[in-house]
Amino acid sequence: MARKAGLGWIEWARGWLSIISEFLFQRIVASHVENPLPVPPMDGATCVVTGATSGIGLEIARQLAESGAHVVMAVRRPKLAHDLIQKWQSEKGDLGILLNIEVMELDLLSLESVVKFAEAFNARQAPLHAIINNAGIFSIGEPQKFSKDGYEEHMQVNHLAPALLSMLLVPSLLRGSPSRIINVNSVMHFVGFVDSEDMNLTSGKTKYCSMLGYSNSKLAQVKFSSMLHKRIPPEAGISVVCSSPGIVHTNVARDLPKIIVAAYHLIPYFIFNAQEGSRSTLFAASDPQVPEYCQVLKGDEWPTCAYLNYDCRPTNASEEAHNLETTQQVWDKTLELIGLPGDALEKLIAGEEVACRYQPKKASIDD
Numbered sequence: 463m464a465r466k467a468g469l470g471w472i473e474w475a476r477g478w479l480s481i482i483s484e485f486l487f488q489r490i491v492a493s494h495v496e497n498p499l500p501v502p503p504m505d506g507a508t509c510v511v512t513g514a515t516s517g518i519g520l521e522i523a524r525q526l527a528e529s530g531a532h533v534v535m536a537v538r539r540p541k542l543a544h545d546l547i548q549k550w551q552s553e554k555g556d557l558g559i560l561l562n563i564e565v566m567e568l569d570l571l572s573l574e575s576v577v578k579f580a581e582a583f584n585a586r587q588a589p590l591h592a593i594i595n596n597a598g599i600f601s602i603g604e605p606q607k608f609s610k611d612g613y614e615e616h617m618q619v620n621h622l623a624p625a626l627l628s629m630l631l632v633p634s635l636l637r638g639s640p641s642r643i644i645n646v647n648s649v650m651h652f653v654g655f656v657d658s659e660d661m662n663l664t665s666g667k668t669k670y671c672s673m674l675g676y677s678n679s680k681l682a683q684v685k686f687s688s689m690l691h692k693r694i695p696p697e698a699g700i701s702v703v704c705s706s707p708g709i710v711h712t713n714v715a716r717d718l719p720k721i722i723v724a725a726y727h728l729i730p731y732f733i734f735n736a737q738e739g740s741r742s743t744l745f746a747a748s749d750p751q752v753p754e755y756c757q758v759l760k761g762d763e764w765p766t767c768a769y770l771n772y773d774c775r776p777t778n779a780s781e782e783a784h785n786l787e788t789t790q791q792v793w794d795k796t797l798e799l800i801g802l803p804g805d806a807l808e809k810l811i812a813g814e815e816v817a818c819r820y821q822p823k824k825a826s827i828d829d
Contacts, residue, residue, distance in 0.1 A: 467657070467667075510534045511535060513598065515539060518743065525744055540566075571611075571615065576623050583631065584634050595643070599616060606675070614661070620679035626801075628690065642753070643701070644705060644743060650676055651779065655678060659795075698811055706772050707739035708742070
């Protein structure tokens, strides 16, 4: 059987129809969802939120903390995060509310940084109830860029680094069971296609553009999440969910050309703000029925993980996301790229140590 080389034109057309429909109708479809979303009490829960200093991530971190959760802001700029915490605390201080938030440094453009973060968190021997992989980039119009690890930046920040982080935090997620891995996704995955032999988009088979880099990375995220959902045994109690925030005006678009940013401001009715965009992920992190839904999908051997739409209702991921053959290829290649062995998940669930190629080298006695 010939290896699939890309989306068929019908899949591609359906994908763009989904994107256009979401843009035009998301506000109507989600009109029943309260804003801000009421979050149930989260006292005793620990949640790691990446990209928590701006946009959706900022709203997620703030609202989870206000609901009583212990929030770990995993960010590139710790000072900015500390300034935000001080601001939030001063706003809540008059009400006698003490927010339980801390900051840990994490740079998703460095897989070594991801390993350091996970090692530091796991060393606490404390439970983790949710890892929310929110941080992402979408550099429209920019030339192709690569991380210091050698990977295309969209693929690394939006998929590879969150995949590694989720895998390495499994020991803490097991301690927090029932727990959740939540990946903030995008409707743009509908026009993505992942060639596992060319995840860096350097073969020349397809001309690179930033939209291709972004949509492919978001599809890779859904595929890896789906295989993770399938491989985690039910008794482990770890649910895997992708959430779609809708089309949101946030800093993920900070690199957009000025004319597009101006267009964003001209059509505010259609675009969600960050608080509206945070609702599906907050729902995924807090609603008690989400783990039950994940178990139903697992029992039915559904080909994808749970996918929650911007209206906080389950929806289907793209047609290509349901392709089991390419999903397996993406899973295998991702583990190879992030430096983990093929049986890493099984070993981590069994409580065994797993070596990662990106672990920082420890200084020898001679050094």
